[in-house]
Amino acid sequence: MGRVTVRTPMVRVRDGEPSARVDTLVVEEPLEIRLKGKPLTITMRTPGHDFDLAAGFLVSEGVVRRAADITAIRYCAGATADGSNTYNVLDVSLAEGVAMPEATLERNFYTTSSCGLCGKASLDAVRTIAHWTVAEDPVRFTPEQIAALPDKLRAAQKVFDRTGGLHAAGLFDADGELLCLREDVGRHNAVDKLVGWAVQQDRLPLRGTVLMLSGRASFELTQKAVMAGIPVMAAVSAPSSLAVDLAEESGVTLIGFLRGTTMNVYAGRDRLNLEAASPTPMAAPG
Template sequence: MSRVTVRRPILRLRDEALSRRVDVLAAEEPLEIRLDGRPLTVTMRTPGDDFDLAAGFLVSEGAVGSPGEIDSIRYCAGATQDGSNTYNVLDVRLGGGAVALVTSMERNFYTTSSCGVCGKASLDAVRTVARWPVDDDQLRLTAAVVATLPDRLRAAQRVFDRTGGLHAAGLFTAAGEPLCVREDVGRHNAVDKILGWALRDGRLPLRSTVLMVSGRASFELAQKAVMAGIPLLAAVSAPSSLAVELAADAGLTLIGFLRGGSMNVYTREDRLTFPL
């Protein structure tokens, strides 16, 4: 299997003193996802939880929503001279009604911020494909619980402690208890790993849960929350304008700049009770 971290020699300067040491880096390698043997997409990711990553990506794209819609996921042999497996190519075999969506998925991915479609088209796509509405979710929690989530997420980042170079996403209960935490060089991959875990464990839709992410809240992350039936997304940094628009449209509670006891609640504040 590929390694999560890589060791590299470096020259270090600290307080005008030079030294040589070995640094631990977060691994980054390409993962090609195939559907029924046909190339679908390539993403740069940190190796680990690859099956969940592939399954979660398909959840985000609206292709699957239950474990029975995936027949199998397996590694394919990598293109190496000695014929060894690089563990960087996955083939997903779909079953049930998911098969009919493969062709349309190959034509266009509506979820990425670089896909070239306008904001309205992106919003309409999520509204059309989302299986589980979140606007009627009865999640209620205190702002005090929300305020604890960044520290709880950080405490679960095992690889970050060794490298300082990974994003994280965590799924929490309304009481702030962690259900699943994943790390990756891309925060969207970390979220997909959570969605894939939930799919393969038969937990979708993820009603009355909270998704906490490091960094900012992009349209893509808001879309992933909506597609999985998650009613609240919180981020330590700023949301994008389109993320806020999607959250308002879908009934998703969106929180940004969540740091210590401060936060900005952009949509559906009725799910929170104040003060801290």
Template structure:
């Protein structure tokens, strides 16, 4: 297993004063994912939970939906000069009868940690048909439970506390309790690691849950939520127009700018329960 953090020397300048110090940085390394021995994709990620990352990626591509679809996941020999395993190559063997992805749905061989969508062959290819539907999920979440999610997510980010350089994806229940969390230098990787954990635990579809991400809500993150059967996606920052469109089409509740008690609900507002203060709702009484 590779290192999650590393220490590097730097020159610090503050108000004209110069000093040398050592800083803790998050590690970013390539991970090549192979499917039945054939190269599928390379993504830049933070080492850790690599098996979950690969499994979650395959859920997003519509290849697997349960743990029995995966026969095995193993590290392959790396490319270190001394012949040691770099733990940067994974091979996923699918079970008999599991169809491999079509060429039109495969990503280019290299994708960045910041944008998993960049390697897609086309926008239409991203609209993979999910095995689950979220439109009929009856879950409703109180606005106060939403308000508690950002702080609970932040409190559970152990590596972020040391580096300040990681995204997080958290899975919450309808009461706002954190069920699981994954961190990564890439937003989409953090979500894949979370979904991969769920599929390997045979928890899909993730009905009655909410996915919260520490950055913005992109089209791909909305797609990953739908592909995992998650009915609610919340983000601390803005959604994209494509994410809003997909959420509306799929019946996904999409919340953006979730910061404390403030939020914007862009789609699926029926799942957000807001109980206004009784005094605020009461009609004004005429003064005499």
């Protein structure tokens, strides 16, 4: 298995004075995911939980939805001079009857760890391939429960403590208990690793849960929540406009700028026990 962190020499400059130091950095390496021997995608990721990453990616693509859809995930020999395993190539075998992704959805090109599903994803695509709906999920949370999640997420980020260079995705239940946490140099990979853990545990759809993100809430991450059946997504930073559009259409509760006791609820406010009056309508332009 590849290393998660490396030590590297550097020069720290403080108040104009240089000093030689050694720093701990998070590892970023390519992972090629093959489906039944056929290359599907290459993503830059932090080694670790690679099987989860592959399984979660296939959930996000609408290819699989339960553990039985995958018969095997295995590392392939890497492209080294001696033929040894680099642990950077995975092959996934699907159960009989599970269809391969359509050619228009295949990822036979390089995908950066920050890109996610750029180019392919759209509201129509999510509506077409989603296996579950989340709009009817009856789970409810108090603002206090949601406000406690960032600190719980941060306390569980072990690799971040050493590097400061990882995104995190945490899955919490209706009582605010952490079910799973995954870290990765790419925010999309962190969510795929979490969803992959869930599908291999036969937990999909993830009813009654909250997906807590250490960064911003993009359209792609909202899509992954929808595909996994997650009804609530919260982020410490901003959502994108398309993320809000998808959340409103799919019934996901979307929370951004979750910091301390403050938060912005962009969609699905009915899942929060809010006693305040409805927002004041915006004045007409002009």
